[in-house]
Each structure stands twice: as structure tokens, then as C-alpha cells.
Amino acid sequence: MAREAAPRRRPSPAMAMRWALLVAMAAAAGAEDPYRYFTWNVTYGPISPLGTTQQGILINGQFPGPTIECVTNDNLIVNVFNYLDEPFLITWSGIKQRKNSWQDGVAGTNCPIPANGGNYTYKFQAKDQIGTFIYFPSLALHRAAGGFGAINIRQRPSIPVPYPPPAADFTLLVGDWYYAAGGHAELQQSLDSGAPLPFPDAVLINGVPSGATFAGDQGNTYLLRVSNVGMKTTVNVRIQGHSLRLAEVEGMHPVQNIYDSLDVHAGQSVAFLVDLDQPAMDYAVVVSTRFNADGAPPLVAVGTLHYNGATARAPGLLPAPPPEDIEWSMNQARSFRWNLTASAARPNPQGSFHYGTIPTSRTLVFAGSGLVVVAGQRRYAVNGVSFVIPDTPLKLVDNYNIADVIEWDNVPARPDGRAPRQGTPVVRLNLHEFIEVVFQNTEDEVQSWHLDGYDFWVVGYGNGQWTENERPNYNLVDAQARHTVQVYPNGWSAILVSLDNQGMWNLRSANWDRQYLGQQLYLRVWTAEQSFSNEYSIPTNAILCGRAASLQH
Template identity: 25%
Template structure:
């Protein structure tokens, strides 16, 4: 294990792990409500970094977030799962007890895992899954990282079934540019939601009959809550009761920072609060020159921080997350795509809001179609790239050493007739128990084509990725291990030297939307040895192969080795009868 901070910190971490091992027989027998499973309080600011320790128990149960009961996966009996909240420079230790009867793993979305690539959490790339009934400890630093991030399972579509949560890394007071820009803050996790577990949904999706149309959500949630019309529930035998909406209690004339996280499996959203403007100050952990907007499009995997000032009339208002249905298959009849939460001003009482949104169509004449909410289309694209500039400027990365064009496509497999995703005519398929990071220990390794490996061997190489999506639907692409620059985004095809680029202080983030029938161009610097996934964050598309991986600085990575306890995860091998891409199959 690499020590990133002072000697005392490493000694403390070692002592913690030894204590964990010595108490193996008793540590994880406590109930989820006991003190070791309590969610940590917001961290205090300390002059020196600290080791922040979190104890997690992963279980399965049934839950009704919107009133419809279904099987779910949980951490510490919570959905969304427990929040990780630390200060920049702190060390994070997450001790996992996998109480499921299947393996699992966790990814720390937005963190670069510099120096700790084996904790990135992607089976088949940088670790093997955590076997059922065992414990595993993730331990990693947060140097030079701050902002709004999130964690989620990264094995077998498990995050769709509930394994998600917020990860907040607070900047230090002396370096936080927005320390005095707001009075309080709230976390807002928005998500699509399905009334069936992923198992039966995947069975349909990974069949020729689906024609490649991914499952469409039945609902959406704000902080794990919403309502649903029980008369339209499908399958009709699912238990259904009255759900409830998320509530946000605000004081008048205060400034609130909302940390918005889209933990969806597929759906983008347009986020807004009726009659309030939003000041955007952060995108995916990067502080921005503030801009004022009425609404924010946010795609799967993305995060934004906005400041909202409660200076409107003393009443209650709707918070809206309007689903981008225009970029989802039109295959459902029981979805209400406008997800609502309640913002209650103190002193306004508990009456349901009557506020109006940006889209308020009047009566529709007989025989005419109702107008389409523009949010359903606008949510499918990112905020205007040329509006977003980091508060701390950095020049565009150059000169280029690698420029790779990636053609995104879907086509039917000639053998099993299933429609799969392709990046440059390769559909990804990895072995969770044969991770690339272990294969890299053999310097003469030859990777299988369907592992879709690109090696970057030159330290400091500037890599440009051109996503060509000129013939398909939108895709939010996430790169592990890096914060990249977004230098171009638009309709049609990108033409080097002709298409305008965002060359002055370009936006830096880790998840960017490749628009429908369009392109996105990103750049990153190869200075982080590891095996890093590049994939669409529509989780269904991950299952069908819209994934590739970078083996970055393989020589340096080889010299780092792999910690023994990480390597031991691979000794168990797949459980008896394991079949990939089966999803959560409840008993």
C-alpha cells in the first residue's frame, strides 16, 4: 500500500487494518443500525490529513422507493447508500462486508486513483470481484481532488439495483473559492428507476427480440423518493402503495449549494426549480466561472453544483427533474417523465406547491397533439461547452502524441442475433477473474481483441479521443483515472482543422455527452499508470460492449506490482454456475 501523507497516517491506516482483521469474527456481526455502520458526520477541517474510515455491509432486501415494492441491493440498509464526506488530502478507507450471495465491487466515480489503480473497482480491468461472504478493504488518497463525486457498484449492473451514493470531497478553507458564496448545502441525487430487478430486464434486452432497445425506466427518483400511479404498475401483481416525494426545507433569503448527481442507468434529466435561477459553479469536480441559467441538463454519471437563492415569494415550489425521453426508446406506456420534489420555504406551511415550470402548455384543441416538453429533448445534450470555463485556467493540452477516432455503432451479432455496442467494430468482453492489470505483469502479454486494449507507453503523452456518433443516439462517456478536457462537441462529424474547438481554458470533467448524430472530442495527459476504462455510462450499453480500456504506462504500472490482498481476490474464481450479464436475480 502506498503512503501518500505523513508517517503517522500510514501507521494509523495499518493499525486500522490489523484491528479489522483481528476482529474479523465480531466486527461484522453487528446489526446495520449499530454504531460501526452509522453514517459519518460531516468532516471537520484539520490542519493535517486524516484517515477517514467507513464500514459498509452489502445486502439484498425489498424496498418501495416510489411506492412499488421490488428487490433491491443496499449498503448499510440505505438507498441511496451512505454518503462519503471528507476533506481534500484525507485518506479514505472503506471496509466492505459482502453479505450478498454473489460477488460485487465498487468504483469511486470521479477520483483518479493516482498511485492506487487496483482500487478503481472494475473487475476484468483492475481487480477481481469481492467474493460472496467475504470482506475487502479499499484504501486510497484524495490528493489534489475536491468536489462532487459519487460511488457505485461496478459489477453485473448492480448499481441499477441500488448500490449508489454520494462522495463529497471538500476543499480546504484556504483554497475553496466558493467558501463564502453560499450559506448551506444539500445533496440532490436524481435517478431513473425500474420496477423489476436487472435480471429479468437483461434477459429481454440480451435477446434478439429486443432489437437493441434498452429497458426504459418506469419512474424517476429524487434522493430515493417519488410517487407512482399504482393503476399503471407493470407487472400488475407488484405490490404498490402511495409513495412520497423528496422534501427540501429552505429558509427565505439564504443561498443554498445543491450538489446534483445523476446516478441513472440510462436517463438524462433537465433539472430546475420553479421560479428560481441556478448559478452553476462546478461540473464533475471542476470549479467553474459562475454562470446563471434557468435549468441544467445532467446526464448519467455527471455532477453539477448550483447555487440557488431563496429570494422569491414566501410559498412552496416544485423541484423538477424532467427526463430526456427523446433519447430513450419509445417502448413504454406507464412512465411519467416529470419527477418532482418539494421545496418548502419556512413559514409557507405544508401545502403542495402550485408553482409553474418553464413549460406550461394550455388546453389542447380536439384532434391536435399535445406539445412536447422541450426539456425532454434538451436534456439529451450537455450545457453549452462554450459557456463553461474552469475557474482555475489551464491551457489546452498539446502537442498531440495520439489522436484516435472512435466510431460508435450498434449491430446484430451474426451468431446469436443479439444487438451489441461497438467501438471501432469491437464489442468489449472481459473476464472479471482475469484482470488486465494482472495480465500486464507479463511484459510480453498479447491481449484478446475483445478486451479492446489501447496501450499508451510514452510518459506524458497527450491523447485525443474523437467520438464519432454520426449515426446513433446520445452516449455519456466516462473515462476512469482522469479528468479530461472537452475541446469540441456538436452535430454531424468532427473534421480536424476545420471544426471549431474550445481552445481557451477548455472545460475539464470526467463524463461528457456524445450527442445524437454528433461528436465529442476530449484530451487527457498520460501521467497516471493504471488500467482505465472508457465507457458509455448508460449501464445497459456497458453490458452490450460499449467499452474499451487504456493500459497507461504499462512499464511503470508493472513496477508498482499489485498488493497481495488485491491479488487474492482472484483466487476464489467465479462462483459455481456463474454466467456473465445476468444481473440481479432475486430469490
């Protein structure tokens, strides 16, 4: 049963006026960070990634969408016009949205941009982040039709990165792809009818299965930014005749280990350096799916690393994938280590925050279920609760104290064995808590989990059922920080999170069929002390819908 939220104290008019005056003074003094403005028109349009025309979702006529290039702390103003015939939202995956979950772009925080010309302007800051991120549509199965793109955040001149400047960098948006004559609506209808998504039809690199080319000069070093924008499948990335030097993991600098290939799971991003130190030829850039269900053969996409001036392809077969072995992939994941001496987005080392010495305030164990029948429908769930999107975004419900929508703390802290049920759960947490979260996988496929608004430390991976006895094996010194973590079949992954970002934040499966059918929930990070230093007020341009439609800002 839903319980009414406790009343919230809002900043007084005097406080709001003081804040506005401070902002105006900062702007007048030239103290504000730079602004970058974008106008995006979202439309349907024909695309042919597999040689046969299908309906795609385009941004300014592009598939994939335009890349946002910016510098850490830039203010981003993205004016979106929705010319689809259905509501639309964009989420900014991995962008922390400091104090600003109002701009998160998911159904629990934002009303959709109305169809047929509706408009919303996102206003957010790439605050204290450097690295490789993505944006994508967050409603329905729009992601299966396009609407996604890259966000590359560069460092300010005063912030060094732990490698010499590359000659250039290249963005690789990779992932599985479905051909559906009826577009994303056909896939959505399939899920709504109770049928699981079939195995994908292809894997793409920047929207094509072959032909993507990345050109450079012999003797130079280049940075390749790779993001898995697919619906559900793990991919492996490798380059014929070249090694990959890991340089960045979702905005964090790792120890620069050398790899022959890298696994990138659904929703994840990595960047690596490649030295063009081979004879001047064309070399294959290979992306293939991993851990396919029912033993299906891998899907393969092939691009080209072109040495300028080359006239021939390198001889030999395409580089072979790594063993189809969970332990191999898990050991690679464990080898990702945080570079404690590298600068972060501020002029201090990444490792100056000693996460391993902080006591945790609570432990949450989240187990994703396979397809279960809930209220006569086949759904996915978290700890037995399958999330149903409410008619009013949870952020608005909380802000306006609207009763009987949110089910506070309705997801148990650990699986309790109760029958699967529907709900709209929000877990209440306190600002500045430090918590342990364990993701438990009891199925035979790789799962992937993402937390909006945060990075977290991945302190452990393991097989079987997690227990407290696993904690002595945690990496409490230099665990890799990231925003999306894979959970291997019949295994677990443990993370530590510092809850320093107030707001309503989506915790979801990054396997999009699971997310769509209920494998998600929300975390409400809150404090009774209402201050603009903790969280911004509702934007003046916020769209109000559902039970909040008649309310005033």
C-alpha cells in the same frame, strides 16, 4: 490474437524498504493526511420507490447508500462486506485514484468481492479534488437495483472556492428507474436474450419519485449537488421560481452562468447555487427525462424546496422543460466554461495548465455501434470490437505477465469498417502523453462516455461526421474539464487528455446497458521507469482470481 505483455521491472526490495521507511517517518511526524474509515454491509432488501415492493441492493440498510463526506486529500478506508449471493464490486466514479488503479473497482482492475460474506477493503485518497462525485456497483446490472451513493469532497481551509460559503448543501441523486419484479436479474436476462432495455418506468430523486424535500431559510444561499445515477437517460433539473447559478462541474469550477434549468446526462454531476429570494412558500424541484426514444412522454419526479416557516405551496404550474431540441442542449453544453482564475484543489488557479498550447501525440476516434450481432449474440461495440470481460482482471494480467488474455491495441485508432467481433482490447499509451479523443455517435439517441482516473477538457461538440477540419473550432482557452461527456445524436464530442496517471483505466459508455453488452475498453498508461512516484504496487489485500488465483503477492 493476444500478444504477451512486455516484462515489467518492479521496484527493488531496497527501494520498497526505503518507501516504507518514508511513509513511517511521515506518519510519525504527523505529515499524513487524515484518515476516514467506513464499514459497509451490502445486502439485498425490500425497497418500494414506486409503491410496489421490489428487491434492492442496500448498503448498511440504506437506499440510496450512505453519503461519503470528506475533505480533499483525505485517505478513505472503505471496508466492504458482500452478503449478496453473487460477486460484487463498487467503483468510485470521478475519483481520480492517483497512481492507484488497483482500487478502481471495475472488472478490468479488480477481482470481485466474493458472495455470501466476502470482504475487501478499498484504500484510496481523494487527492487534489473538490466537488461532487458518486459511487455505484460496477458488475452486471447491480446498478439498476441500488448500491449507489454520493461522495462530497470539500476544500481545505487554505483553499478558497469562488463563491461565499452557502448556508448548507443538499445532495440530489437523480435518474431513471425500472420496476422489475425479478429485480436486476430480470433486466440482465432481458439483455442477455438479445432484447434492449425498455423505456424506464420512472425517474427518482433520492430514491423516490416525489416527496424529497430540501429546506432552507429565506435570504440564504444553498448549494445543490446533482448527480445522474440512472441507467441511461438524460434528465433536466429545474426549480419553480428560482434560477440556478452553476458552481461546479465534476470537481471543476466553471464560470458561474445563470440557467433556468440544466441538462445532466448519464453519469454526470453538477452543482449549482440557489438564492432563496422568493416569498416564503414551497417550490417544486422538477427532474424530467429528455430525448426519449420513440417520442415517449417524459418521466417526471417532483421534490420540494421548502422555505422554513412556509405554510403554502407556490401557485402556478410546474416549470416547463426546455425545448426538446438537441441544438438547445448542445448550446448549453458549449456555454460551460472553465473559470481560469478560481483556485483548484491546490493553491493555484485552475487555468494555470495551458492545455490549448500543448501538441497532441495521437488522435483516437471511437465510434460506438448500435446493437450488432457478434458470435450469435446482440452486443454493442467500440470501433467494431465488443468487450468481453476476461476470467482474470487485466491489471493482474499485466502485473504478473500472464499471456494470452489481453489483446493489445486490438481496437483500431479509427473505425475501419470491419465486421463486428469480440475481444478484450487494451490500448497502450505512454505516461505523460497528451492525446485527442473523439467520440462519434451515428445513432439517434444521446450517448455518454466516462474515463476512469482522469479529468479531460471537452473542447468541441458538433453534428455529423467529425473530421480534422473541426479543430479550428475547438475551444483551446477555457473549455470545461470533466470526467463524463455526452455525445449528441448523429454528432461528435472531442476531448483532450493529459495522461499523467499511470495505470489500467476503463473507458466506457455511461449508458449502462451499452457498457454491459460490450461498449467499453481499457487504456494502459505506462512507463518503463518503475517508481512509486508513478504508480503504487499491488495492494497486499488484493483479491487474486482467475489465472492469478494461485500466485503470491
